[in-house]
Amino acid sequence: MLVTGGAGYIGSHAAKALSRAGHRVVVYDNLVAGHRGAVKYGEFVQGDILDPSMLRSTMQKHGVDAVMHFAAFLDVGESVREPVKYYRNNVIGIVNVLDAMAALKIGTLVFSSTCATYGEPTETPITESHPQRPINSYGESKLVAERAFPHYERAYGIHAIALRYFNAAGADPEGELGEDHSPEIHVIPRALDAATGGEGLKVFGDDYPTPDGTCLRDYIHVTDLADAHVRAVDLIARTGKSGAYNLGTGTPQSVKDVIAAVERVTGRKVPWTLPPRRPGDPAVLYASADKARAEHGWSPAYPSLDDIVRTAWTWHQAHPHGYHG
Numbered sequence: 001m002l003v004t005g006g007a008g009y010i011g012s013h014a015a016k017a018l019s020r021a022g023h024r025v026v027v028y029d030n031l032v033a034g035h036r037g038a039v040k041y042g043e044f045v046q047g048d049i050l051d052p053s054m055l056r057s058t059m060q061k062h063g064v065d066a067v068m069h070f071a072a073f074l075d076v077g078e079s080v081r082e083p084v085k086y087y088r089n090n091v092i093g094i095v096n097v098l099d100a101m102a103a104l105k106i107g108t109l110v111f112s113s114t115c116a117t118y119g120e121p122t123e124t125p126i127t128e129s130h131p132q133r134p135i136n137s138y139g140e141s142k143l144v145a146e147r148a149f150p151h152y153e154r155a156y157g158i159h160a161i162a163l164r165y166f167n168a169a170g171a172d173p174e175g176e177l178g179e180d181h182s183p184e185i186h187v188i189p190r191a192l193d194a195a196t197g198g199e200g201l202k203v204f205g206d207d208y209p210t211p212d213g214t215c216l217r218d219y220i221h222v223t224d225l226a227d228a229h230v231r232a233v234d235l236i237a238r239t240g241k242s243g244a245y246n247l248g249t250g251t252p253q254s255v256k257d258v259i260a261a262v263e264r265v266t267g268r269k270v271p272w273t274l275p276p277r278r279p280g281d282p283a284v285l286y287a288s289a290d291k292a293r294a295e296h297g298w299s300p301a302y303p304s305l306d307d308i309v310r311t312a313w314t315w316h317q318a319h320p321h322g323y324h325g
């Protein structure tokens with residue numbers, strides 16, 4: 001199993017789940033955002049998905065027969081300012097992966113997609129049949145890939161499952177792996193940092209049409225995401241089925257809910273300020289994950305926000321500077 005981006009947050013957890021399920025894992029990552037210390041399962045190859053010949057020779061050398069593609073950039077705000085980065089890394093990157101797979105007759109792909117492919121929701125919870133109209137180049141770059149899959153399946157026999165994650169959160173419950181982005185763009189690690197004396201948390205707007213005025217999101221535990229990847233590979237092996245699946249808990253949580261959970265779990269106050277809304281932040285985003293439940297037999301083992309925050313807090317306490325100490 002080749003895991004591109006396996007030195008990153010979600011990929012490292014998936015590599016662990018795959019190893020535990022008996023797969024032989026090769027992590028392929030250029031470490032632009034990942035960490036060598038996050039590769040605790042499988043063999044590590046330092047390489048770039050923008051290097052087609054290295055990608056292909058790595059797949060060949062290791063006898064890869066399935067690929068999980070996590071390697072990408074994922075900062076929505078940056079994607080608005082610098083779309084070229086997102087088209088280059090995310091679009092050309094997946095094309096290189098598909099090319100190598102086609103050349104080597106590798107027929108199984110699990111792809112990290114995102115709720116950002118839906119854009120501004122017209123109804124919630126969001127199901128897989130909700131229109132996909134991304135409002136930034138990040139979401140667009142993932143949708144381009146999803147749209148390519150049926151063509152590659154018809155021509156080259158590549159079966160692809162796109163998993164559309166909502167907000168990945170939490171850390172390995174066994175404490176081996178966690179979230180270490182730089183800069184950190186996600187609210188739970190930022191709230192934990194604020195609770196421990198770091199920069200205060202910024203709550204972007206409290207005048208949304210939601211019960212407490214802050215945005216509602218769907219936080220899904222990273223170990224539950226990892227589990228869904230293992231199930232997706234099994235599903236392709238058993239049925240040859242391609243498709244797209246939402247992964248979320250289906251429970252919307254506000255930014256103030258997150259602050260309250262962090263305060264409950266840590267026993268500390270989270271200092272926060274209230275800058276205005278950011279352009280492009282929908283008020284409400286949460287998933288219907290009924291399709292993944294029905295077809296993968298998947299259901300989140302850590303659906304409670306407090307449990308998600310607790311695992312992130314355990315990781316944060318043990319690794320206040322992430323993988324670097």
Ligand SMILES: NC(=O)c1ccc[n+]([C@@H]2O[C@H](COP(=O)([O-])OP(=O)(O)OC[C@H]3O[C@@H](n4cnc5c(N)ncnc54)[C@H](O)[C@@H]3O)[C@@H](O)[C@H]2O)c1
Pocket residue numbers: 004005006007008009010011028029030031032033034035047048049050069070071072073074089093112113114115164165166167168169181
């Ligand atoms: N974190 C979330 O909440 C979230 C939500 C929806 C979708 N996703 C998707 O999940 C995937 C993983 O996200 P993450 O949070 O683990 O991010 P991450 O930045 O922690 O991991 C991405 C990994 O890919 C590697 N990478 C990037 N470009 C590369 C390249 N050109 N060649 C080789 N390696 C490269 C990075 O070094 C990093 O290790 C991404 O595709 C992202 O779009 C994440």
